[in-house]
Amino acid sequence: MKGSTYIKTGIIPEKQHYYKVQTSRGLDLKAICCYAATGFFLEDDTFWKHQKVLKPATDYEFDSQGQVKNKTPYFQWHYNPRIISFEQALDEFEHLFETIISEQTKGKKVILPLSGGLDSRTQAVALAKHSHLQTYSYSFKNGYPESRISKRIANALGVPFTSMEVPKGYLWDAIEDLAEINQCYSDFCNPRQMAFVDQYAEIGEVFSLGHWGDVLFDGMGEDVQWTTEEELNWVLKKVVKKGGMELATRLWESWGLDGDFESYFMERIKGLLSNIDIDNTSAKLRAFKSLYWAPRWTSVNLGVFESVAPITLPYYDNRMCEFICTIPEEYLKDRKLQIAYIQRKSKKVANITWHQQKPFNLNNYHWNRTPYNLPYRVISKIERELRAVVGRPHVARNWELQFLGKENDQQLQGWLFESGFDKLVSKEVIQEFYTNFKMKDAVWYSHSVNMLLTLAVFNKKFGS
Structure with a gap:
């Protein structure tokens, strides 16, 4: 239709799209209090009452004035596990994951941020035979040398590797540039990649980023059904940062807002959870995080990478989200699929330390308990x-x-x-x-x- 524009948001959107609503202008102080507590804005909130963010997995039509004319959700998070063996699920994951990565990176010089965890390690073994792959990792100055693990992975696969170190005080020269990139929709310490923007352009043409694999490919198992209160408490424990409730409460009081912050916040979280029609608690909480946490926190700082080169995110792909909804939770529990994939593709890489389970690796991390980890x-x-x-x-x-x-x-x-x-x-x-x-x-x-x-x-x- 003449004058109309259309936007289709991803199941997990890579960036925020803003639109205006017909309401009074001014700061949305209640939304900012939620932001202060968690570090991200809830649902479609922004700093402003008259501005909102497009929701995930939705087809939008806008009229010539930029107002939403129609919006149609095309995907709902669900849990419908198929009756398949673990080997079948692993075969399907291998085919899908490698297909997505090939489509995203074919014929390009790929930059792979490599950590000591599983998400980028899974990408690394999938990309190992890529003709132009450059990996890098960073560690904190005087921190645990995670780059050593990453370098071992790169060496095992025979791919180039660059080690970087997060410098003390880099933030102050970069803070206003970072604010332009993320529009202050994230704090400034979490996007550590900002310390290296001047180096990225020298090592490749496109990023392959491992964001959100740790959420999609982990879970609590098949027979997990918590009460509404238990689910609420889990979400509050996960999303409210240390000192966040205290700060949000003080801001709420100082701005003279009606009621109290904690009650307001808990009712909002209850409402968001109640809108997810999934019985299995593990799948439901994954859906909650993918709907509200990923697009409003994880995605916000993808722009730091994108300010240097195009980005690709295999775990964000719509097909991957759809796939996850059909896989039995027992196969996702404890990162089983990713671990099995890495073990299948590279025994050398599977034998390298898993940062979250150090000093153990993907084959013996089950021993990371007392007394075996005491030394x-x-x-x-x-x-x-x-x-x-x-x-x-x-x-x-x-x-x-x-x-x-x-x-x-x-x-x-x-x-x-x-x-x-x-x-x-x-x-x-x-x-x-x-x-x-x-x-x-x-x-x-x-x-x-x-x-x-x-x-x-x-x-x-x-x-x-």
Whole structure:
């Protein structure tokens, strides 16, 4: 129809598409409180009342004025397991996964971010015979050297590898560029890839990214049916960050919003869960995360990669989502399909340390329990304590490299206290959480400070 435009969103959208609704303009303070608690916006929320985000798996038609004329969902997450053997499921996964990757990367120089986990390792064995493959990995300065695992995987497959290190304080030179990329819809410490944007373009033409494989290809098993309350508690535990509820509550109160934040937030989560018509709890929670977490958190920072080169995401492919809904949960439990695929394709790669189960690998990770893992745990603890004594404390999270230390603290304070941020958030609230971070518990309040920094940058760049 003349004047109409159409958008079809993915089952897991790679990017956010915004549209305007006919309502009063202004900041959506309730939505921002949810954002402060979790680090991502719920459902179709944005910073603004008059702006929304297109929902996943939906065909949209817009009129000439940009208003939604029609919207038709074309996919619902479900759980309809087929009666097939594990070997049949593995064969189907192998064919589908390799077909998707071939379609996405054929004839291109591929950049594969490689970690010590399973998602990118699964991609690596699928791409091992690709004629132009470059892998890389990074570790935190003074952190666990995950790049060593990645390098072993690359060497086992005979593919090029580059090791990188996340530098201390890189954020402050990159923060405004990052804000332009993610529009402040994510905090600034999680997209660590921003530290290396100048290096990516030199090593390939297209990214093959492993995002969301760990959610699709894991589960709790076949006979898991929790109560509504148990499901709600699990979601709250997963999505609310340390200190997030406290920050959101203080913002809610300082802005004079009706009611209380916790009740509002819990009712919203209950409503989102109740809309998912799946009995099996494992499949239902996967659907929840794929509907609300993936597009509003994971996808937001894909733009960092895309600012350098086109991106491909085999686990985001609609066919992969449809496939998962038909696979028995027992086959997905404990990453069974991915592990079996890697074992089938490369025994060498299967024998390399699995980061999440270190020092064990894909063949013996079942032994990662007391007393078998005690020697490793004791030695690791001693090493961390010795490094702290000599002034090189162990780094496990990016905020430790970006927020701690005199120069970082000066930059952080500049954004929190000297950028006009108090026009959005009161000085009292800012000072309270900054002081708690510095004097009380840095780990617990790191998320709160991270979100206040994000809101401060938003206020400066987009708030007026």
